[in-house]
Amino acid sequence: MYKLNGALGSPYSMKMRALMRYRRIQHCWVHGTDSREALTKVKVPVIPVMEYPDGSFHNDSTPLIYDLEERHAERSVIPPDPARAFIAHLVEDFADEWVTKAMFGYRWLEDVDQIQMSRWLAFDALKGGGLASSQGFAEQFRARQVGRMPIVGCTRENFPLIEASTRALLDALEAHVVNSHCLFGTRPSIAEFGIYGQLSQLGVDPTAEAMMRKDYPYSFRWLLHIDDMSGIDGEWDAEDAPYAPIIIAWLKQVGEIYIPFLLANSAAIEAGVNTFSITAMGLPYSQGVFKYQVKCLADLRARYAALDFAARAKVEPLLAESGCLAALG
Structure with missing residues (x-):
């Protein structure tokens, strides 16, 4: 049996838990202080950490997902059409590396969110020990996370x-979910779980939750559906079926925001500078460089290069229209 060591306040933990539930892969959920030992078993001590049945430990949600695909054939989350599989991966990567900024920003910019979520996360981690101990830990954690805001680009500016x-992402999601819960048919892909992981936190934090309840009520409710899709079977769309409008809308965001973000980060690192800036949707954005996101760009390019002629012919018009193609080719 697998053991998924994570936390309710971790978008990547919730992403993996929902995926494991959908895939019906036997596992147990280990949460809070009970998961601390697992962090000592991996090179980079971040959750979620998956303990495999053979006793080995692994983390980083995207490689975990693809490794599970190799080990378990049933209920795959990778569309069988290579073109759609690439698009699904691109959306998942966008969620992991850009939409996570919404999760972090909404959680740690305003006092009301800082206070509730630091206390709730301390409560989750300690599972008792008294209110004074819990709130003391909460204040330490709050200070650490707020201090990290400039590092991850989640500043007021x-x-x-x-x-x-x-809001653009949620506009598209709200229009989509009233017609279909999934992006590439009637069963979920890696893309849904990537988006769900980040939005699962927006559906809990006070400011973001109020925003979702007011303006995106069906997207808010959708989160509970994606959390456990173990009872869903469903089918993939036919390979020649048109993409849902949400895919076009989200890829436009990838091309307008995420690809320029990745390119600017990579160029800054190559130039030996520590910060970079972009303008997207007419708005400025600046942050420090991240080496991990250079790997993300290289991985996207490698996956695109690995597509055969037929798959490229199907996906290139979509990527060109959304402004993604030049950076990937």
Whole structure:
């Protein structure tokens, strides 16, 4: 049996838990202080950490998903059409590396969110020990997370773009979910779980939850559906079926925001500078460089290069229209 060591306040933990539930892969959920030992078993001590049945430990949600695909054939989350599989991966990567800024920003910019979520996350982690101990830990955690805001780009100066892109994403999702819960048919892909992981936190934090309840009520409710899709079977769309409008809308965001973000980060690192800036949706954005996101860009390019002629012919017009193609080719 697998053991998924994570936390309710971790978007990547919730992403993996929902995926494991959908895939019906036998596992147990290990949460809070009970998961601390697992962090000592991996090179980079971040959750979620998956303990495999053979006793080995692994983390980083995207490689975990693809490794599970190799080990378990049933109920795959990778569309069988290579073109759609690439699009699904691109959306998942966008969620992991850009939409996560919405999660972090909404959680740690305003006092009301800082206070509730630091206390709730401390409560989750400690599972008792008294209110004074819990709230003391909460204040330490709050200070650490707020101090990290400039590092991850979640500053007040950057938040107008983060919020505008979040609302654009949710506008498309709200229009979609009243017709279909999934993106590539009637069964979920890696893309849904990537988006769900980040939005699962917006559906809990006070400011973001109020925004979702008011303006995106069906997207808010959709989160509970994606959390456990173990009872869903469903089918993939036919390979020649048109893409849902939400895919076009989200890829436009990838091309307008995420690809320029990745390119600017990569160029800054190559130039030996520590910060970079972009303008997207008419709004400015600046942050420090991240080496991990250079790997993300290289991985996207490698996956695109691996597509055969037929798959490229199907996906290139979509990527060109959305402004993604030049950076990937």
